[in-house]
Amino acid sequence: MIVKLFVLTYKEKSIKRDLMRSLIIFFLFFLLPSLAFCEKIIIKLRPDTTVEAVLGEVMAKKKYLSNNIYVIQIKKGVDVSKIISHLRGDPRVIYVESIKKGRFKGFDTLETVFSIEGGDYEGQWYLEMMEVQPCWYLSKGQGIVIGLIDSGVDYNASDIQGRILSGYDFGDDDNDPFDLNGHGTMMAHIMVAEKNGYGIAGIAPQAIILPIKINPGGEDTFETDRLVEAIFYAVGHRVSVINLSLVLEEYSEAVRDAIDYALFQGIVVIAAAGNDGLSKVSFPASYEPVISVGSVDGDGTVSLTSNYGMGLDLVAPSGLPGIYTIGLNETVYLARGTSLSAAMVSAICADMLGANDGLTPSDLFNFLKATASHPLVWEILSGYGLVNAKRAVQKALGLPVGEEIPYLSLNLISLFYPFLPYPYFTFDIYQYQYIWIDALRASPAPVDIYLEIFYPDGRSAFLTYGRDGLAQLREERLPLMRGCVFDDLEDFIPVMFLAFSPYDEAMKADMPSGSYVWRMEIIGNGESIEEYLQTFYLFNHY
Template identity: 30%
Template sequence: MKKIFILFFFLAGTVFSDYVPGEVLVKLKGKKTGIQSSFILSIDVLSLEDRIYKLKLKKSSDIFKVIDELMKDPNVEYAEPNYIRKIQNIKNAVPNDPYLDQQWGLRRIRTPEAWNIEKGGPNVIIAILDTGIDYNHFDIDDKIIGSQSFVASEEDPMDYSGHGTHVSGIVGAEVDNGTGCAGVAWNCKLLAIKCLDKKGNGEDSNVYSAIKYAADYGAKVINMSFGGTGYSKTLKNAVDYAHNKNVLLVAAAGNSGGSQIFYPAGYENVMAVAATDINDRKAYFSQYGYWVDIAAPGVRILSTSPNNKYLYSDGTSMASPFVSGVAGLMFSRYLGTTNTWVFSEIKRLSDRIDIEINGGILNAYKTLCGTNTKPSAFSLIQPAKDSWISNTYPLFKWQRSYDPDWGDEIIYKVFLGVAEEGMKEIVKINDSSVIGDHCFWIPSYKNPLSKGRMYNWMVVVEDSSGGTYSTSVSTFTTTSIVMFPNPAKNGKTVRFRGIPLTKSTCFVSIYTLAGELVEKIPENKGEDVLWNTKPVASGVYLYIISNSEKVFAKGKIGVIK
């Protein structure tokens, strides 16, 4: 099959799909659990919630005959090959000195000007689904918030290919640190997820798990610089899952040079990205067509490479992360907005030229400041829903309203109260006194919040014409508990400080994301509770601080080895 893939560049309009030999992905209908076939060797559960299974077949089984047999089963919704997605770069390993002035792509999309408006926020996470990231690279290491591998043969999320590290540098290499190159999303965090092996190949079963993991982790943007021509319902299921959680998915359009649709870029809820050169021409290798949403620089792109190096590379793999980086800036500037609005604004404000796609060339500056519409979302931002805060004078922050039909005078009313006692109006703020896109309020020092209490809050807006609108109710809990470092790198000990002393013993319980208990540590008579991360593998873990009566805090910890 590798020989067929090499031919992609020579057979115009003809592209073939690779799949894992002897494996089939099956989704069952309703609550059915049984799968019958004499060809099945073993069954792995991919998702109980979605009823998707990976079947391993007996040797010499004809995979398509098995699929035909399974589709005759009334309990089967669909059966399909476990397609392989491939990285979409044109290898050009030419190391070079890491200077910002060599990053023509940043200048073309007007990133330096965009940075004067928005540099991104650390609360916005951009997930890099790829071959992993060199998490020790001195131009990326401080940007990584967590990591995970879904490649069974490569449990360490370290990048042994170089592709994922190069993509990550385009999105978010550290800026203004006197070292190396610069990434688009200055202050946004990176989530490193390995779903492709060191050869750049990734099974749909792994990509499926990676997309759902990123969405559940809290990523706002998912970058996928890989693809293939096989349409997978399983992969579409994961894409829709993330989209419905308000995640913007961005993917490379492909490097076969034709118009055939590549997936995941070709799915409806994914932004497909073509590649252009320094002269704004479509790169010779780039896919094109009505299904491609936007283009970005993808020829001779300088970025990070493993072992603290830098190199140039070509491909739609390099174009996609430019778009993901700008999406991160948009989510930072317009907190509380939607993925569909960010998608439409990036596309609408691109530079229109004729490059045979359904969009133009990415323009970060126009996207951030040239928009003539505002996000309609009127939403609460801080304290975040279900969050735990230690400050008894917290900053309350919400998105301003931009309804053009409202009257001239707009009043915001903040309602707050202990959960079991109900909310009451505590302050009014006139919109005319607000500067910028967000409203703020801080409790007075005479009326601090109580520690260890659960609060509800909401905002109601009223205008002079009598119109009213309210946000949904958001809940947060005040606590004095802090946890650091996060992520824990190279086996460092995690400290939990401020755990309350109660009649029944408090415990810090550490779990895997699958819910398996890793360790349960009792309180330490008011001293820090310590968790030794040396014995555990790299990944994301859950912690819950509780006694027999109450949960005091919970969250996620990243471990990087």
């Protein structure tokens, strides 16, 4: 009985204490004039309480975000700063803060250059500086989803057609994240623009963008509650990378909380260091688990406008003489700034994940750091140095870092029937890559594919796969594939897998550099039906 009375007394005291807190907030609302500029707050509560119990009469509207985090609209006339000060002493509140402002730009658009008609790599000096083109032999970020939290994306742009998912506009609270500002569209092109002979080539041209707009209309600023909501949205839509080419005016506990949740879910977060030329990295890039990226010029020196100091991890080449990227209305701009740097590193992370999707955020950072220009020495201006796409992807694959990237080149005469009797085609092996077959006609039934390789010395062997999934060259006439069906006119069949993983080292020794001939044979119902395979070509990267 004594215990029961004690519990009852404790509950009564707790109720009285909570009631008193609500009354204090009530009096703050009715008796004090408004001194605050902001009418919204972000609050995170302990699981055993409610916003109604904590805020009482001062709450005009609430919106639940995630993980017990709420955005609260405070009634007009309330001194929000006093409300926040009082709530910080409430044990039911984990944290509370006012809404803060953030911005995208602070990067320079140096000039408008030319229309969309140009050519891949024209002016893209940064690709060579980061060894991006060799990286494409190993990975183009195939299928990796990047959450681009920004000003939206012009998803009608021809260079990124098919690379943009349906996202959301938290700035205007609708499901159309179309870009009215241009910043997000520029970032999207840096990351995933198709390598198609005009415009520019993205660093991860087979990755996918989930556009998440957080600014109202075409404004250059946004509020932190929109950013927090966008991060949770990205996590819920299973992105692998979150790009934050943006800065906040000050630290936000709610943004940090959302980033922690994304990292816990295995999503790597990359952010721009800022473009003020200050010895202070902007938030959220300054938050330790976030990969923060500064800028260097084309000569390798740190850009004068790039923020630096504690918290800076890496740099990417987005300074002078400027970076070509594509904005609204498919206009090509010459721009610079750490927003572009962050987008570059996000795309490299997509390339790494495209090669090895088992990497964690910690793995990605460690591999980027280990393959940067000075991995053993952190410097105040450049962190661990300039990122290197080729080396980072090699590290992700467990390949020797720094070696020349394997590739294979097909003799051009072999592309044009009847210059060489079909179905014989010559090809030169310098190193190793894919060969693909384009099936131009549907097959009537399952077929078996045989690929015979003729060596420079006259020997021949059949390419097949062992039980371990590794490619092998065998003297016996064994099929490359059994039971293949070409369902439509655009089926692609991987014919030779001589690159990275799975990889048979013995195969490299078996096929030294030289000129080879291959012969493809398609067998269906015991008969050769080679006419069903009409075009052979390399799925090439250049």
